[in-house]
Amino acid sequence: MENLLWRNSKWASKLVVMVIVCLALCWVAIPFLWAIVNSIKSHTDVFKSGAIIPFLQFTPTLDSWKEVLGDPQSLNCLFSSTLVGVGTTVLVLLIGTPAAYSLARFEFKRMKSKDITLWFLSQRVMPPVVVLSPFYILLAEVGLIDTWTGLILLYSTFNLAFCVVIMRDIFRDVSKEVEEAARMEGASLWQIFWMIALPLSLDGLIVTAFIVFAFCWNEALFASAVTSQHAATMPTLILASRSTRGVDFNSAGVNTILAIAPPVILSFFVQRYLARGLSFGAVKG
């Protein structure tokens, strides 16, 4: 990986670059480490300044973890978050992927497939507060406030457009020749989509699924607006404990780790196509 540019640099500039990269790594790591350290401190240790390194400066304890995980409300929220995230992801892929394939392969009479794609995109970049009132009223009128169904409905709406745009971009990479060849062999249009295009785009599909899941998992505006008890997800729980407990180092530590771990850990496994997915296909990487 070492290239000419690096080899030809002066040692002083190499040193500067290495120091900057190290600072960036620390800057990124500190909040994560701080959350972990606070989650294993006792209630008294959190107020001792200078108690930072476990075992050396304080005795780690799992009390806060037991407290949070022993509370049925946190378990409910974790479950709701998972269910809503997975449910939305499945629904979005089921509806969005076929539409994306259709836009990637075919042209339409009235509108170019590119324009339809941009129409989908426009829906995604709009600020969500615009539809806060109508969505709340809609859910209230059909009795879906504080239900999983209601949240899945909302999140699918926000993510459908994303799925269509990005999967279209990925389907366009599947070579037309392969599909033509299958057609010569007598494969139906559906078979070509299901048995050729889809398996060949699996990497892209996984990244799309991940990004949709992460969005649902992290979404706070609508979660806190339309859920309170039964279908409350992690963001709602955290906002609630923020206002009832105030500054609580232990609970902030444990809840932060529980809330951020799933998407962050999953992200380590889906590095390919990530830039492409997050930029709606503008970056080919």
Add this chain to the structure above:
Amino acid sequence: MEVNELVQSKAERGFKYALLAPAVIWIVALTFFPILAAIRFSFANYALGEGITAWVGFDNYARLLTDGSFWYALFITLIFVLVTVPIEVCVGFVLAWMITIGVPGNKYFRPILTAPLFTMEVAIGYLGVTLFTDQGGLYSTILGALGIHIDWLSTASGGLTAAMILDIWIWTPFVFLMSLATLSAIPNEIFDAAMLEASSHWQVFRHVAIPLAWPVLTIAILLRVLEGFKAFGLPYALTSGGPGTSTQLFSVMADLTTIQFTDFGRGSAMGILYLIMVSIVITFFFKQMRKRIN
């Protein structure tokens, strides 16, 4: 043969519309109509359970446009975007450049440096309270040891600055990831050749790397601006909009108006006005995306 093709094209037509229709219907039903509904509600007073109680014309708009707190929320949101986005773009791009040119160990750094991108904003805001509080917060303790005392969470400027710092922590990796993907797609030979011609590293960066990455960087900047205008979870969890209402970014204010105070008419009007303002950025974004999508 001709009949065959005709049958095939007919089958094809049915197929492509059948695949596309559910998504289009979904979006029309759940985006297009809600926006129309928001426009309608913005001219009315709406009470839960009772429906529209009165038509008030442009009252909701007039009250907003003459309300200082509305303009204040817009103003601090604009400041928020204007401070965070340039920092995120510069730092993200420079780091991507350093990783691209081959710092030892670079392939391990990428997943670590992108990790904050997928963290929950609300959780980071809550954690941020324990970083910035003057009762033993990590950053305030470190700064205190250096003799710097800042009232992070009890003043408007402190709260906004803390929110911006955490926003930069979460979103710099976005620009970093985009830049890295772009820079690593450029063949190494181009940089090598440029290095032989140029007199300094800086010149390669300035006259080769930036121009080659610029189209993608534009998209990254516009996406960051659009997302910045949506900022909600992080500032809300960090400061709850306080002290008072001094750190209520626009989305926080709209959320409180609509959900806490159930003033749906005013909330809708806020949303519509915001959409009109943000659409300036959206238009730029579309011009760029049109070039990139084939």
